[in-house]
Amino acid sequence: MWGGAAEPADSYYQVRPECTDVPKTRFKIKPGKTLSVRKWQAAFVQEGSLDIGKTLKRIRRGGIHPSIRGEVWEFLLGCYDPMSTFEEREQTRQRRRLQYASWKEECKKMFPVIGSGKFITAPVITEKGQPNYDPLVLQEINLGTNSNGSDFFQQLTSRGPLDKKVIQWLLSLHQIGLDVNRTDRTLVFYEKKENLSKLWDILSVYAWIDKEVGYCQGMSDLCSPMIILLEEEADAFWCFERLMRRLVLTLHIFSIEEISAALGDLLELKLNLLIWLQSLRLLTPNFTNI
Amino acid sequence: MAHRVDQEYDYLFKIVLIGDSGVGKSNILSRFTRNEFCLESKSTIGVEFATRTTQVEGKTIKAQIWDTAGQERYRAITSAYYRGAVGALLVYDITKRQTFDNVLRWLRELRDHADSNIVIMMAGNKSDLNHLRSVAEEDGQSLAEKEGLSFLETSALEATNVEKAFQTILGEIYHIISKKALAAQEAAAANSAIPGQGTTINVDDTSGGAKRACCST
Numbered sequence: 048m049w050g051g052a053a054e055p056a057d058s059y060y061q062v063r064p065e066c067t068d069v070p071k072t073r074f075k076i077k078p079g080k081t082l083s084v085r086k087w088q089a090a091f092v093q094e095g096s097l098d099i100g101k102t103l104k105r106i107r108r109g110g111i112h113p114s115i116r117g118e119v120w121e122f123l124l125g126c127y128d129p130m131s132t133f134e135e136r137e138q139t140r141q142r143r144r145l146q147y148a149s150w151k152e153e154c155k156k157m158f159p160v161i162g163s164g165k166f167i168t169a170p171v172i173t174e175k176g177q178p179n180y181d182p183l184v185l186q187e188i189n190l191g192t193n194s195n196g197s198d199f200f201q202q203l204t205s206r207g208p209l210d211k212k213v214i215q216w217l218l219s220l221h222q223i224g225l226d227v228n229r230t231d232r233t234l235v236f237y238e239k240k241e242n243l244s245k246l247w248d249i250l251s252v253y254a255w256i257d258k259e260v261g262y263c264q265g266m267s268d269l270c271s272p273m274i275i276l277l278e279e280e281a282d283a284f285w286c287f288e289r290l291m292r293r294l295v296l297t298l299h300i301f302s303i304e305e306i307s308a309a310l311g312d313l314l315e316l317k318l319n320l321l322i323w324l325q326s327l328r329l330l331t332p333n334f335t336n337i
Numbered sequence: 338m339a340h341r342v343d344q345e346y347d348y349l350f351k352i353v354l355i356g357d358s359g360v361g362k363s364n365i366l367s368r369f370t371r372n373e374f375c376l377e378s379k380s381t382i383g384v385e386f387a388t389r390t391t392q393v394e395g396k397t398i399k400a401q402i403w404d405t406a407g408q409e410r411y412r413a414i415t416s417a418y419y420r421g422a423v424g425a426l427l428v429y430d431i432t433k434r435q436t437f438d439n440v441l442r443w444l445r446e447l448r449d450h451a452d453s454n455i456v457i458m459m460a461g462n463k464s465d466l467n468h469l470r471s472v473a474e475e476d477g478q479s480l481a482e483k484e485g486l487s488f489l490e491t492s493a494l495e496a497t498n499v500e501k502a503f504q505t506i507l508g509e510i511y512h513i514i515s516k517k518a519l520a521a522q523e524a525a526a527a528n529s530a531i532p533g534q535g536t537t538i539n540v541d542d543t544s545g546g547a548k549r550a551c552c553s554t
Contacts, residue, residue, distance in 0.1 A: 229359075268380075319385075320383075
């Protein structure tokens with residue numbers, strides 16, 4: 048018959064050998080069922096529009112082959128309109144990459160560790176916006192260019208008191224760093240320091256452009272797959288941005304009662320989902336129906 | 338009804354784990370309840386809890402330990418989970434000064450939201466990372482004395498003092514409760530010596546009341 052045996056997908060997301068208690072993935076690449084590279088390419092018609100209905104049907108049946116997950120997810124998360132042409136999408140992509148680059152530059156000006164390949168895990172300022180001269184902080188913000196981190200503070204405070212928004216943002220950066228340090232650390236992927244700082248950069252830029260949500264513990268877990276699946280940092284950022292937007296949208300469409308009902312008896316999950324949504328400032332504090 | 342071993346205990350004590358993000362609260366919890374430590378542990382979202390049954394002075398105590406996310410913005414929500422807690426383990430990281438400086442904020446948090454008689458133990462965690470230390474043990478000790486807290490340096494990784502920290506908290510809670518029971522007993526005895534004064538307080542009721550107060554409902 049066609050296809051042959053199902054292939055486990057573990058080799059695509061390699062686990063560090065010393066992490067022995069990581070459960071094996073239950074997902075298997077099933078020939079004829081899983082959306083393959085060939086089927087994916089065949090789903091586009093001439094100009095580039097995508098037959099999303101047929102594609103979705105296949106994805107529901109057998110999942111997506113790991114080698115094309117990134118590009119498929121871009122459509123699933125709504126980064127691109129399936130009806131658009133190849134050319135339109137390329138234009139959108141380039142425009143978004145520039146947009147991300149300019150946001151990142153904006154962040155870098157405020158805090159030069161952004162984009163440096165390093166990240167921080169201790170708060171650089173106090174809640175009142177005063178520099179925190181802790182040795183650990185000085186060490187973490189020292190980019191090796193000149194002397195130590197005190198230059199940064201001089202620059203930071205030279206233009207008078209900091210804006211409240213800037214303070215809020217700077218105060219989220221070490222929290223992001225603390226979580227980056229413990230996101231999917233069983234994966235070989237995160238043995239590379241540049242991947243850790245990529246995750247930190249994306250979440251930091253996101254916290255700046257979405258000040259309402261900022262950063263909330265748990266977001267690093269949502270962002271991590273995007274970085275693993277999409278090579279280009281800007282593309283990963285936009286997937287994450289769409290995901291966050293969908294989350295907000297979902298909360299507008301469905302009531303908490305409906306979401307709660309869909310989760311069934313998973314009480315602990317429900318409780319934590321509600322706490323999490325509230326921490327994201329997407330929910331008002333008076334939820335009662337857990 | 339089915340026989341359930343885990344319900345056989347004399348007291349149920351609810352204990353909350355608090356402290357800044359990344360100080361090791363979840364690993365302290367897993368070390369105490371499952372004797373496990375995970376280097377790759379994830380950040381906590383919302384609230385998690387685990388239990389362990391242990392012996393204190395011949396009594397079976399079920400410790401129900403609540404672990405919450407340390408991030409500032411979670412505080413407003415998770416402070417509701419201090420309700421009914423009779424003990425707290427306030428954790429900081431000995432390698433991160435800021436987490437120690439924040440101890441006072443956590444104490445304020447406890448005073449605002451928890452029972453005023455709550456037993457508090459402060460733990461300077463990650464004592465295995467002595468070479469990266471930025472908080473001296475004496476600093477921890479003197480702050481604890483000043484604030485009237487018990488204090489230990491712990492290492493969830495090396496399993497140092499984690500057991501002792503919880504046993505100390507549980508022991509203190511138990512003493513408070515048995516003292517209350519004793520006081521009630523004496524009051525009952527005093528009352529019965531003076532005829533016609535009020536009702537006799539039943540010791541069992543008192544301890545039962547204390548037990549209920551510790552339960553999460």
